[in-house]
Amino acid sequence: MHLIDPKGHSRRAFLQRSSALALAGTAMPFALNLSAMSEAAAQSATDYKALVCVFLFGGNDYANTVITYDDDSYNKYSTIRVPQASGGVAIAKDAALAATLLSPTVPLAGGRQYALHPQMTQLAGLFNTEGNVAVQLNVGPLVVPLSRALYNNSNKKLYPQPPKLFSHNDQQSTWQSSSPEGSTIGWGGNIGDLVLNQNSNSLFTCMSVSGNAVFLSGDSALQYQVSTGGAVRISSVSSASSASLFGSSTVKSAMQLLTQQARGHKLENEYNKVTKRAVDAEGSVTTAIQSAYPAGTFPTTGLGNQLAMVARLIRGRGTLGSKRQVFFVSMGGFDLHDNLIANQPGLMKQLSDAMAAFHRQMALEGMGDKVTAFTASDFGRTLASNGDGSDHGWGNHHFVVGGAVKGKAIYGSPQVVSIDNTSTSAGYEGHVGQGRLIPTTSVDQYGATLAKWFGVPDADLPAILPNLRNFGGSLVVNGTTYNYPKDVGFMMPA
Template identity: 45%
Template sequence: MSQIGRHLSRRAALRGMAACCAGAGTPFAFNLLGIGAAAQAQAVADYKALVCIFLFGGNDQSNTVIPREGAAYSSYAAARPTLARPSGDLVPLTVQDWSGPALGLPPELSGLAGLFNTGRMAIVANTGTLLYPTTQAQILNGSVALPRQLFSHSDQQNSWQTGLPDRDSRSGWLGRIGDVIEPLANGGALAPICMSVAGNNVLQAGDTTVQYQLTTNGPVAVRNLERLYGVSASGTAYRSVLTQPRTNLLEAEYTGIVSRAIATETEVTAALAGIPALTTGFPQTRLGAQMGMIARMIAARSALGQNRQVFFAAIGGWDFHDNLLADQANRLTELGDAMAAFNAATEELGVAPAVTTFTASDFGRALQYNGRGSDHGWGAHHFVMGGAVRGGRVFGRWPDVALGSADDAGQGRLIPTTSVDEYAAELAGWFGVPPGMLSDVIPHVGRFDRANMDFLT
C-alpha cells in the first residue's frame, strides 16, 4: 500500500506544478514538469478516447475465437462434445503475420470478422489477471503467487479493474490514467475525463478522477430546480438550499457534489443539444443504446472542452453454466452489432484513428464442458477496435486449446499468457501516459516482459 501512496503523491505533485504554472505560458509550464511530461504536453492537443466494454459474468472465449480446422479444431471439439461450434459455420479470419491455427468467429460476430479482416480490429489472446508470469509447472509446485480468489466473479472483476489482484484498491487503472492525463489534456473542462453509461465502476475511479454517470438518454438532472410543486419561486429556493455554502465539512462536501452535478448536467445537456444527429443507426439493445450515447458524447467533445475522454459500457449475463449455445449467441449478437455500429459512428465523425474500443471480462471459461455449459475459467481472448489498432492480427501467445495441455490450469482453464498489466499498459501508452509514469497507473507492469505489446500505433 505504501508503494501506491508514493505513486499518488507523485501524481499530486505533478498536478500541483501544472496548476501553479498554468498562467506562466505553456512551454515554461511543461518544462517544469520534466522531459517526459513535456513530451506528453505536446500530445494532448490531439483528441483521443478509450472505450471499455465490460462483459460481466465471464465470456466463454473458447466459443468466441475458435480454431476452425485441423488438429486444433479436433482438440477443441473433443473437449466439448455438445458445445463445439460446427467448423463450417465459422466466419474465417485472415490473420496477418501468423503461424498459429486457422481461426474463425461464430456467425453472430460476422460484423467483427469483417472489421478484423479489413484491419480495423485485433485480438489479444489469452489475457487475464496475473501477479507474475506464470506456468503450469510453477502452479503445480507452488513456486508462484497467484491472484486472490481465482474464478470468483466479484474478486476477478475487481482484480481486472484495479490491476491489483493481490490487494484491495479503491482506484482502477482507467481512473489512474485519468489522474495523470486530465490536468494536462482537459484543462478547465467541467465534465470529468471518465464517463460511464453502465453505472458506477472501480475501473474509472482515481485519486482525483471522479467518474461521471450518464444514462443512455443523457446526463442525470437534479429534479425540481425550475419549478417545485409547480411554483418557480419554490424551485429557486430549492436550488439555493442545495447549493449555498456550508461550514460543516460533511455539509460542504455534499453541497460541492450537488453544485458540481447541477453545473455539469447543464453543460453536458447543452453540448449534446448542439450536435447534429448521427446518420449511423445503433441496434435497439441495451449495449447499442450505451454505444450510441458514447458516440454522441464524442461528437460533443469540443463543446465540452475535452481533448481526452474515457468511457465505460457494459453488458451482463455471460455466466453460462447452462444453455451456452443459445444464450451466448444472443449476447455475441448484441456485442458484435453494437461494436460494428460504433465503429461506423467513429468513421462518420472522422475520429476513428483517435478512438480505441476494447473488451474486458471477469475471466474466461473452462474448455471442459459440463453438459450444457462451461464453468469459470481464467485467461480469455479480447477484442481491440479502432483506426489506431494494428488490425488483422492476434497479439500475445495463442494457447494450446486442449485438455491437459501445458496451458491448462485444470479442466481446460487457460493460464494467461498475457497479463492485464500488459494489456492496460499498451492502452495507457497510446492514450498519452509517459513511459516513466506507467508504474503509477499499473504498479506491477515491470514484472512482465511485454510492457508494450504494439497492438496500437
Template identity: 35%
Template sequence: MNRRRFLGQASCSAVSAIPVLNTLLNLRLASSIANAAPPGPGEYRALVCLFLSGGNDSFNMLSPFSGPSSTHGNSRTEYENSRGNLALPLAGLHEIHPLNTPGRTFAVHPSMPKLAARFEAGDAAFVANVGTLIEPVFNRTEVANASKRLPLGLYSHSDQIEQWQTSVPQSRSGVGWGGRMMDLIKDINPSQLVSMNISMDGSNVFQSGITGAEYAVKPSSSATEGGAQALAGYAANYGSSPFTNVASHAVDSMLARQYGHLLQETFQQKRRDSQEAYAIYAEATSGTLPGDVKFRLVNNEVEDTDANRLGQQLHQVAKAIMGRNTIGALRQTFFVNLGGWDHHSETLSQQEGMLKDVDDAIGAFWNQLVLLGIQDQVTLFTASDFGRTLTSNDRGSDHAWGGNHFIMGGSVDGRKIFGQYPSLALNPEIGSELNALDTGRGRMIPTTSCDEYFGELALWLGVPPSSLHLVLPNVGNFFSPGATGPLGFFG
C-alpha cells in the same frame, strides 16, 4: 432478480464498495502525480471499456480454423476434441486471416460477422489468452505447487471482476487502473467539471481514482433521451409552474450560501460543481448524431432488454464523444457493461444471441464513429471476469482463467492476433502432460497478462512510459516500458 441480471448489473458496481486495502500504493501514486506532455491542438483520444460480466466463453468467440497448433497437426481437430459438445460446427464460422500467424487461420463466432469484417479490414485485432497475473506463470506445476504468486480468489466472479478493473491481483482495492490514469493525466483536459471518466453503467472500480471518480450517466433509451440526470423539480431558467419556480429558487439560494467551516464549504462546492457539470454535459449531448445509425434503441413503452441496453450505452458514448469540445475533454474513458455471461448451461444457444447483441452494438458504434470522423481517435476494448473451461459440464462451461479479447479502432494495428494463442490440448488425468498451460479441464494459464494488455492502452491514451508503473504496479514483472508498447497493437 434472476441470475443473469444479478451478474450483469450487481457485480460490476458492488465491488466498488470493497475497502481500499492497498494504502501504500495509493499514497505513492498520490505523491507522484506525473502529467503527460500536453497534446497538440485538438488531439483527442478516448478508450471505451466494454465489460462482459459473468465470464465470456471466449475460445468460441475466437477459435482455430486451419493449420497446426504447437501440439497437433490440425488445430481445428484439436479444438473439436477438447470442446466436445461445446465445439462450434465449421459451417457458419467467419474465417479470418491474421497477418502474423503464418500457416494458420482462425474463426470468429457465427454471430459476429461485423467484428470479422472489421478485423479483415484492419480496424480490429484480437489479444489471445489474457488473464490476471502477478508475475509470469509458465506451467501447471507452478500453479499446483504455489511456487509463483497467484491472484486472490482465482475463478471467483467478484475477485476477478475487481482485479480486471484494478490490475492489482495480489490485493483488494477500490482504486481502478482507469482511475489511476485519470489521477495522472486528467490535467490534459481544459475543463475538469465533467470527469475524464464517464460511466454508462453506474459506479465501477475501473474508473475510480484517488482524486476523483467516474461521472455516471444514464444510457439513451431513445434518440433524444438519456444522459446526465437533472435534479428533480429544478429548472435553471425557472418555468411556468409556480411549484418549479419556488423549488428552483430554493435550490439556487442554498447553492449560493457560503460557509466558514472548511468541510461544509467543500461539500457545498461539490454541490455547485455537480449542478454545473450537469448543465455542461446536458448541453454537450443535446445534439443529434449524424446519419441514421441503428443502435437498437427502445422507447419508454418497450422493455429495457439486455439486447437493447448495450446499444443504448454505446449510443450515449457516441453523443458524449460528439460533445467533447463542449465538455472540454481531450482525453476520456468510457465504461459500458453487458452482463449475463455465466453460462454454466445452454452455453451455445445463449452465447449465440448475446454475441449477436455485441456485434450489432459495436458495428453501429463503429459506423457512428466514421460518420463523426473520429474513428482513429477512439479505441474500444473488451474485458471480462475470466475465460471458461474448454471441457463441458454436459450442458455448459465453468469458470476458468485466460481468455481472448478484441480491440477495435482506427489506430489499432489490425488484422493481427497479439499475444500467444495457446494449444487447446487437454492433459489426461493419468499419463504424460500434453499442454503445460492446462491446469485441468482446459483452464488455461494466461500467456498475456492484464498488465501487458492494459499497458498498451494506457500508453496510447497518454500515460508517460516512466509513470506506467503508477497505473499498473505489476507491469515491471512483464515488460520494461519504453518507446513501444508491450504487445504492439498500436504499431
C-alpha cells in the same frame, strides 16, 4: 528472472511522483497499469484521445467466441466440447462459421486458424475488410509468466499468482482495479487523477454509462455517471425540467436557491456545492451531447445505446472541455454454466454489432484513430463442457477496436487445445485443469501496449508498470518457447 514485488511500491509514492509511479496489490493487473500511464502521456497533450472499456460481466466463454478453426485444432475442440448435434456445446464447422473466419495479414504459424462466433459477422468484417480489429489471445492477470508446473510450485514468493482466481466479484475487481473485491480505486479513475489538469472541466474525465464502477473511481477524479438518455437531472431544481414545482414557479425558485446558495455552516455549504455542481454538470452535458444520432446509426440494444451515448459525449468534447477521457460501458449475462448455446449467440451479436457501429461512427467523425475500445471480462471459462455450458476459468481472448489499432492481426500465443491432465501431454502446461487457460499475455503487457499509444516513453514504462519488469523475456516449456514482449504490438505509435 529478476522479480519486482509490487508491494514494495507504496501508493503514497505513486501519488507524489510526477513521473507517475504505480503501486499495486499482489498482482498488477490492467487496472492500475493504465492508471499511471496517462500522466506521462497527457501532460503536454494537444490532441484528443479516449479509452472505452467494454466490460462483459459474468466471464465470457473464450472457446465459442474465438473458435479454433484449422482442422487439427477444431477436431480436438469438437471432441472435447461434443458437437451440438450430439447434445454438446461445440459450434458446427459449417457455412456460418466459415463466414466469420479471420484472415490475418500475416498467417499464424503452424497453419493455426480462428473464426469468430457465427453471430459476430460485423466484427469479423471489420477485422477482414477494414482492418481495425485486433484479437488478443489468452490475456489475463499475471505477476510473472507461469506454466502449470510453476503454478503448482509451492514457492509462491518466486512464482506469485493473482489472488482469488476464478471468483466473479474478485476477478471483476481485479480487471477494473488493482485488487480483488473491496478495492476502491480503479485504473480508469487513476487515469482521471493524472489528467484532470488536461481537461478544462475535470468532472467529465471519467464517465460511466453503466452505473457505478470501481474502474472509474480515483483519489481526486470523480466518477460522472450518465444514462443512455443523457445526464441525470435533479428535477426539482434543474432549469431544464418543468418551470414549476408543485404547480408553483415560486416554490421551484426557492428550492433552487435553498439547495445551491452558499451557506455559513460547513457541512451545509459542501452539500449545496455538490448540488450546484450536479446541476451545472447536467446542463453542460445536455448541451454537449446535442441530438441523438439518426435511427440505424447504432443498434437499439443495451450496449448499442450505451456506446451511442459515449459517441455523443465524444462529439461534445469541445463543450465539455475534454482532451483525455475514459469511459465505461458493459454487458451482463455471460455466466453461462448452462444454456451456452441458447444464450451466447444473442450476446455475441450485440457485442459485435455495437462495437463495429461505434468504431464506424467515430471514423465518420474523423475520430477513428483517437478512440480505442477494448473488451474485458471477469475471466475466461473452461474448455471442458459441464454438459450445457462451461465453468469459471482464467485466460480469455479479447478484442481491441479502433483506427489506431494494428488490426487484421491475431496477437499472443495460440493455445494447445487440450484438457489433458497427463503431465507429459502437449497441452498439460497450458491450463490448470479442464482447459482453464494460463494466460500467455499478462494484463501488464496489454497495458504497456496501450500506454505507448498514449505517448508514454519506453523509459517510463517500468516505473508505471512495476510487473512489466517481470516480462520482456521468454519461458521455455517442454521445448516450446513462449515470448512475453513488453509491447504486444497491437497499437500504432503515439
